Amino acid sequence: MTKKTKSKKKPVKPKQKKQKKSTVAAVKKQSPIKVIVNVKKLLALDEAVKYVIDLSGEKGLEIFKYLIYHGPMEENLLAKQLKFNKANAIRKFLYKLYNKSLVSYVRKKRGVKAWYTYYWRANPDRLIFLLQKEYEDEIAQAKKSIDLNKSADFYVCNNCNRQYSLTKALENDFRCVNCNGVLSHLEASTLVGEKESRISFLNRKIEGLQSLIKTK
Numbered sequence: 304m305t306k307k308t309k310s311k312k313k314p315v316k317p318k319q320k321k322q323k324k325s326t327v328a329a330v331k332k333q334s335p336i337k338v339i340v341n342v343k344k345l346l347a348l349d350e351a352v353k354y355v356i357d358l359s360g361e362k363g364l365e366i367f368k369y370l371i372y373h374g375p376m377e378e379n380l381l382a383k384q385l386k387f388n389k390a391n392a393i394r395k396f397l398y399k400l401y402n403k404s405l406v407s408y409v410r411k412k413r414g415v416k417a418w419y420t421y422y423w424r425a426n427p428d429r430l431i432f433l434l435q436k437e438y439e440d441e442i443a444q445a446k447k448s449i450d451l452n453k454s455a456d457f458y459v460c461n462n463c464n465r466q467y468s469l470t471k472a473l474e475n476d477f478r479c480v481n482c483n484g485v486l487s488h489l490e491a492s493t494l495v496g497e498k499e500s501r502i503s504f505l506n507r508k509i510e511g512l513q514s515l516i517k518t519k
């Protein structure tokens with residue numbers, strides 16, 4: 304009896320294994336977790352648009368948006384659709400986006416020729432991750448400076464808001480080295496309060512970003 308069931312299962316097993324392996328590899332290459340992003344809301348965020356423009360310019364943003372709305376696309380076709388005269392011209396922008404993994408590609412061989420075709424896709428989930436990382440870094444900085452400010456005496460320039468320790472303020476006769484403005488004493492509690500409200504503002508931003516993602 305045991306022999307029978309064993310022999311029945313045997314030929315099926317290797318086939319299943321092979322199939323599973325190839326899907327895992329394919330998914331790994333593109334994106335580790337399957338996520339659905341509310342791209343409309345994401346691209347309506349000023350900070351999201353600014354991030355992409357700072358990284359890759361207006362053209363980069365145009366490419367990123369196009370790939371989001373039209374799905375993965377072959378490089379030459381993409382160049383044609385966006386009115387670049389050749390793939391080389393669009394590649395410059397794609398690589399800038401690729402540096403932060405906002406786009407990724409798969410290479411495919413076309414027929415027997417040793418010629419690769421590139422298919423590009425946008426990763427909007429990655430943009431959420433990058434923005435969130437920025438907020439988290441700023442929160443960490445703010446927390447650090449809260450700890451510092453709680454124990455220190457601070458001076459601030461009335462013009463440009465640059466901050467000085469008591470020692471630095473004394474060195475410069477209570478004048479700003481940046482703009483020569485007058486320095487005034489800053490209550491540590493005011494500063495800490497400002498930082499704390501900034502932190503809760505950033506935390507709300509992160510929550511907002513998280514609400515744009517659904518994981519499958």
Ligand SMILES: [Zn+2]
Pocket residue numbers: 460461462463464465479480481482483484
């Ligand atoms: Zn100043």
